[in-house]
Amino acid sequence: MQRTATRIRLAFTVACVAVTIASGLSALAAGEAVGVGRPVATSPATPPSQSDVPEHVLHALRERRLAIPVAGVARSALRDNYEERRDRTRSHAAIDIAAERGTPVIAVDDGSIAKLFRSVPGGTTIYQFDPDRRFVYYYAHLDRYEAGLREAAPVRRGEVIGYVGTTGNAAPDAPHLHFAIHVLDDSRAWWKGTPVNPFPFLVERVR
Ligand SMILES: [Zn+2]
Secondary structure, eight states, X not given: OHHHHHHHHHHHHHHHHHXXXXXXXXXXXXXXXXXXXXXXXXXXXXXXXXGGSOHHHHHHHHHTOOXXXXXXXXXXXXXXXXXXXXXXXXXXXXXEEEOOTTOEEEOSSSEEEEEEEEETTTEEEEEXXXXXXXXXXXXXXXXXXXXXXXXXXXXXXXXXXXXXXXXTTSOTTOOEEEEEEEEEOTTOOTTOEEEEOSHHHHHSSOO
């Protein structure tokens, strides 16, 4: 048991270095994918702390009352691994939720599918807008998408959008969902955002 836990933790550590790059720096690949000019890849040594995001924005995010993005996972089971150092210069900037391969991944909020994107580190991923396009929710390492999922399609909170897996650089024996939230800037571009720690918004939802 102990050994399994250690192995999973190690696997996350390895897997999520590049996923963070994929989400944080998805700018490069994403920019190419949608035909915009190559954005400047900004890679702060440490992601901005929550306090760098205006309080009214955090309040708006809190008001979204996010669902847990993996079916059958209790709020009390979530662990805050947002700040875990993935290498000397980057922290994780997301949380990992371990689950069996094939466990349904659930939209945390209403909104729409911003992008279905496959990358080497993140594997099969989904970017989802909230209804006001202030936030992007990022789901990575999916085994597959829910059948029929399409870009620009509306989604409802609680809707199954994919399944937990190990695509990208996740360790094959440690399936998990890598979940991130980005606060968008005025461009509302799905690949440009400031990461915020999803953990408090998932666990502190009004009970
Ligand atoms: Zn991760």
